[in-house]
Amino acid sequence: MFRKPESVLNGERSLALLRQMIGPGASFRSGQREAINALTDERGRLLVVQSTGWGKSAVYFIATKMRREHGHGPTLLISPLLSLMRNQIQMANRLGITAVTINSTNDQDWSNVEAMIANDACDIVLISPERLANARFRSSTLPSFAKGIGMFVVDEAHCISDWGHDFRPDYRRIVGVLQSLPDSIPVLATTATANSRVIADIGEQLGATLQVIRGPLARKTLRLQTIRLDHQAERLAWLAHNIPTLPGSGIIYCLTVADTERVARWLQTQGIDARPYNGRMQNDERVALEDLLIENKVKALVATVALGMGFDKPDLGFVVHYQRPGSVVAYYQQVGRAGRGGQDAFAILLNGTEDDDIQEYFIRTAFPTADEASQVISELEQSEGLKLGELLTRVNLSRGRVENALRHLEVEGAITRDKSTYYRTARAWQPDTEREVRVTALRRNELARMQEFVRGEHCLMEFVARELDDELARPCGRCSACTGPLKSRDVDPAVVRSAIAFLKRDVRHVEMKKQLPAGFRGHPTRRSIPPELLPQPAIVLCVYGDAGWGQYVKEGKYRDGWFSDELVEATALLLLGSQRPDPFPEWVTAVPSLRHSELVAGFAQRLARRLGLEFRPALIKLDGADEQKSMQNSLHQAQNVDQSTRVDKAAIRTGTVLLVDDLIDSAWTLTICGMKLRYAGSGDVFPVALAEVAGDIS
Secondary structure, three states: OOOOOHHHHHHHHHHHHHHHHHOOOOOOOOOHHHHHHHHHHHOOEEEEEOOOOOOHHHHHHHHHHHHHHOOOOOEEEEOOOHHHHHHHHHHHHHOOOOEEEEOOOOHHHHHHHHHHHHOOOOOEEEEOHHHHHOHHHHHHHHHHOOOOOOEEEEOOHHHHOOOOOOOOHHHHHHHHHHHHOOOOOOEEEEEOOOOHHHHHHHHHHHOOOOEEEEOOOOOOOEEEEEEEOOOHHHHHHHHHHHHHHOOOOEEEEOOOHHHHHHHHHHHHHOOOOEEEEOOOOOHHHHHHHHHHHHOOOOOEEEEOOOOOOOOOOOOOOEEEEOOOOOOHHHHHHHHOOOOOOOOOEEEEEEEOOOHHHHHHHHHHHOOOOHHHHHHHHHHHHOOOOEEHHHHHHHOOOOHHHHHHHHHHHHHOOOEEEEOOEEEEOOOOOOOOHHHHHHHHHHHHHHHHHHHHHHOOOOOHHHHHHHHOOOOOOOOOOOOHHHHOOOOOOOOOHHHHHHHHHHHHOOOEEEOOOOEEOOOHHHOOOOEEOOHHHOOOOEEEEEEOOOOOOHHHHHHHHHHHOOOOHHHHHHHHHHHHOOOOOOOOOOEEEEOOOOOOOOHHHHHHHHHHHHHOOEEOOOEEEOOOOOOHHHOOOHHHHHHHHHHHEEEOHHHOOOOOEEEEEEEEOOOHHHHHHHHHHHHHOOOOEEEEEEEEOOOOOO
16 A cells, blocks of 8 residues: 655645644745754754744644654743743644743742643643753753653744844853753754844854754835834824724834833823733733733733733734834834734834933943953852842942843853852853953944934835845835835824823822841841831922923933923922822922032922922031942942931921922932931921933833
């Protein structure tokens, strides 16, 4: 009897599985069948570089199913984001694949998952790259694979390369795992955002036998446009007019958490159902929001990049950027969420005056500097192991910067971790200043290319494809550079005025610190601030630099050296109206400054007169004090205020006091000054600040 060759049988089976997953009429896209064959027949190492929406996940799910049917062990999939994991598990279920995950949100399920792995009762295990740093996972979970790993998949593989737009140091751990795998285990790495330099870097790390399947990266369903609108009020007005006209539901990307919340609130005032989405939210809340978007029960999610790689909604109708991303490649990654199901979708990039400032911050903080890493190494060398909190008492670096340095140093083998304690290893280490310079130069070049892109002088899709070294890049005939504007940049002046009024009403409330940091005044552990000393939450007029009052604050602080009477009146009306403190203050004082002695004090005195209250200079800044903005973490910030500020007890009144400052960032200045006033005998302390410095990007 004639028997079909195994390759033919495999081809028929893979097509049947594709149709089971997508639908009866589905067919393979160019390169998909070849990728599956490379994993199931040739069992080699493969890098797939294909456009977003091409179907990279279909390749590894079908290959997983086929290898499991032939008795191989489960697939281990490295995936960077929880939202990506959730989408992948749902897709795996369509093929009858049992998918499990071990991540930071399901620690109560780890034992059950580990038991399933040990009993060969799951087909695919999804983990984050950070999980490879977990001692329990390395020592218990990995060895428990009953039949061994059947296939190894690295999703979003550009994260391995520090030439990539989204390098993540924990991805470097993957290389060590791969080196321990037998050559018979197929390895798949996938990405949509790798240029030739990134591909070469991935190849060096995954091995000389790596095959590359690379397709055209231009997206035929996307219609791109860039629009310059300098001020946030103009962009808010544009969104209010245009979001209802865009097809279906979509994503509005912002660069900061504060902007996701503010843009969503504005759109809601305009009758548009938009919800904020960012990394501050609990996992359950984010899942619920994703479901609303997937089911078209909300017009838009206003999101940071926390809603990014791998989020899969085939009929997503639009992606709008409220601000400009840092690179063309990151932009391509984000707009790739739209139009994946074959229908046309809009990708419109708004950009304005604050974009460069935000991106400069990202560039400065992307990697630990040589000095930061050296400080951490030095402290660990002088100790027998330190926890993160202990390190923060010894170095004047922010928590995020120390965590960043620890992560890089651990991946490089210069330090090791046992549970929550870090130790110096015997491995020699020198700061890689050349790498720091190289990567910073790369990021600045990416920024320059993005600045050229938004000018929109040439085909936008071709520009993006060429940035990714796509040899098939051609004019798309569909973007605004090819056809003319897709959406007008014009905004209704009346709506702009409404947006400015909205921004001026966008009052912030900032909670004061409730615990003193470990190490404060020599105390080894954190301590709760007694309730009777704790100031009330701060009332804040605006976000620094925004198109409402924020611009007035910026100009007053750095251009005029004097806060305007308009700011005095706006703050007074706030305190006399919707934000009236209860009990109302009986007197006013100000946070003192040596370098700008009249800036805040002068504002506070005029505010006191407007409120009909007495101003008293109850706080004094001591000579030689360090600038508060040079303090980088909680301990140093709290200690600097504590040690550099004293109370003039003769100026203290027993009644409720309004404590005035210009900018609020960490909240330690107002917290410590408020405590000092209470301890010296004042009544309740109501802090008020002109502007909040908003920089949270997660």
